[in-house]
Structure formats: structure tokens, C-alpha cells
Amino acid sequence: MAYTENKKIAIVHEWFDTYAGSERVVAQMLDVFPEADVFALVDFIPAEQRGFLKNKKVTTTFIQHLPFARKYFRNYLPLFPYAIEQLDLSDYDIIISSSHAVAKGVLTNGEQLHICYCHSPMRYAWDLYHQYIRDNGLLKSLKGFFVKRVLHKIRVWDQSGANRVNSYIANSNYIARRIKKIYARDAVVIYPPSDTITFTPAERSGNYYFAAARMVPYKKLDLIAAAFSKMPDKQLIIAGSGSQIKKIRAQSGKNIIIKDYLSHDEFVTHLQSAKAFVYAAEEDFGIVMAEAQAAGVPVIALKKGGASDIVQHKKTGILFDAQTVDAIVDAVGQFETQIFDRFSISAYAAKFSAFNFRENLRNHVEACCKEFFKLDA
Secondary structure (H helix, E strand, O other): OOOOOOOOEEEEEOOEOOOOHHHHHHHHHHHHOOOOEEEOOOEOOOHHHHHHHOOOOEEOOHHHHOOOHHHHHHHHHHHHHHHHOOOOOOOOOEEEEEEOOOHHHOOOOOOOEEEEEEOOOOOOOOOOHHHHHHHOOOOOOHHHHHHHHHHHHHHHHHHHOHHHOOEEEEOOHHHHHHHHHHHOOOEEEOOOOEOOOOOOOOOOOOOEEEEEOOOOHHHOHHHHHHHHHOOOOOEEEEEOOOOOHHHHHHHOOOOEEEEOOOOHHHHHHHHHOOOEEEEOOOOOOOHHHHHHHHOOOOEEEEOOOOHHHHOOEOOOEEEEOOOOHHHHHHHHHHHOOOOOOHHHHHHHHHHHEHHHHHHHHHHHHHHHHHHHOOOOO
16 A cells, blocks of 8 residues: 555755756655656756656746846755745645755644655755865955855754754764754765676776766865876776866876866766775765775775665775875775675675665655654555
């Protein structure tokens, strides 16, 4: 028996401006609940890319129509809490929010079940607040004073809205701990959907290491490049582009190849054939690491964040303790003393499949629905 049968469902996402990890989650939510209506602060996905939304019309807020919103909607952050509260969801029985900022703050009443799939509590307002202020040069300036005041008010609003949610789902045990710390709420862990169909083991691996991410400071590709520059006998291919690309090129030795663009097919081929995938960022989950494992590729990653959920130390990869050049060099050295079975790694990664995500989400929503609406078995 489906306890969600005849229940009207709304899916609330933060914003639609690209198709990335959190949008992949929404796409799978719509596979589970195809009749659901979709809401967001803004929707700027082009018509030719709307397939993942099942061509649904997204109900948006007034921010959609503010000046220059298409390009600069994030600059309206101070208005986000007010805007999300203006979405009228009173006709729905079940609200599922996909939230890493304000989506979980929608207003509901006592007869409505609200389940939040939390990608992360707002990083720049909470545990990464001081890093955000430093990295953006906001320590001592009038603009900095304004930003600090805005983020303080958002923290107060975010904390006050934590109990608007009936049930939290976290995308990793790391995020579950952060939800407990910040909101004092327990969360069920359901891993986000990874592409375990496209990413499968290659017949043989190459003799190069592979790293891929946006070239921005927190991704720490500069550390990976610096580490491999100290290991000139080991080839590294880095895929990505961003603000740090010149810095990374300048510090890269002759054993490092940088590719600022790879098509999807080229990316799959490079990843499948890699000796190992190297990742030094602290991520909430890290779908690219899960997809590397699906391809049977061992992962060398920082032992923080979602990597601890994805990589089994010395079984499916190597975990290192610090974001330093020496730690990466030592981890590569450890890796080369181990023997990894690619097909065992790929079989382990099946737990991160889109199929498992859909089944786990469906079962959790059904269980919450049965309990909340006091339905008979």
C-alpha cells in the first residue's frame, strides 16, 4: 500500500540556474513522485535543458523578476528568507524540500508533512562563515560590516526555522552531524544519486593519476598540483577551470597535464582509465568520488566530509588526514604499496546508485506519511 497515494506533493528547491548535484537529486525525486509540483526562488534553466524537470513549470518568487536577477540573483541573499516564505503551499499534503540554504524555511501548517533533504546547512552562514569572510576580503570594510550583519540575521532566521521540518534527510553522515550540531535534530542518511550506469570499470587502467574539480580555492587543486610536482616520476592529469587556473599552471611540473575542458564522454574515459582519482577538498558528499568508485577507480581523498562515507581506507582507496602537500605525497606513496581490485570497488559503489536513492527516498517518505497521517497498515 502506498501511503502517499492521493496525497498532493510539492518539491521545493533552492534555485534552478544549472544542472549539478542538487538538481540531480530533484530529478530523481520527480522520478519517485512524478505528479509533484515544483517550486524555487528562481528558475533560469534554458528550455533545451529542462528534461530533468520533466518539462514542468516551476513556480518561482518575486526574485525571478528583480533587475539583473538572471545573472546576479545570489546578490539578493538578504531577501531570500522573506522570498521563500511567500511561496503558498497551503494546498499540499506533503512538502519535500531540497535545501542547502533557505528552501527548508517554507511556511507550512500543522496538517502538512515537511521532509527536508538537506544537502548542507548554509555553509557560509555557519561553520564556513569565518573562511567566507576571509576569502572574500570582508574582515575590515563597510561592505564587510554589512555582509556580517546580513549573515547574522540569516543565522537567526535559519535556526528559528529548523523546527518547520518534520523529518530531516542528510546526504552523508558528515551532514547528519552538522544538522545535529546546528539544528539539534536527528537525520536519516540517504546518499545522493550517483551515475553507476555510465561509470563502469575499464578493461585496463592507464599509468596516470586523475583529479577534477572547479579551480577555486576550497577545491585545493593547487595542493594536488604542488604535491605531484614533488613526484616528477608520476603523471597527473587535472581537469577543470576557474579562478585558480593560472596559479595551478604556474606551479605545475612537466609531469602534470591540465585540461580546462573535457566533454562528458572524455571525462568518463579519463576517469575510468585512471590509476587513481585524487581529491583534496572537504565536501558535503562528493558525487565525483562515488562515480570514480563506480568505475572501479581507487580514490585518494581527504578524510573529512563525505569522503569518509564513500572511501574505505585501504580497501577502495586511501584517506589522508590533512590538506597539505606532504599528506598528499604520503597518501600516494601508501597507495602504491596496496593492491586494489577494481571490480570489488565497483560492486561496493552500487550503494550510491540512483536506484538505491529512489528506493530509500520512497520508503522514508512512505514511513513518515504513515506515521504523520496516522494511517493504518
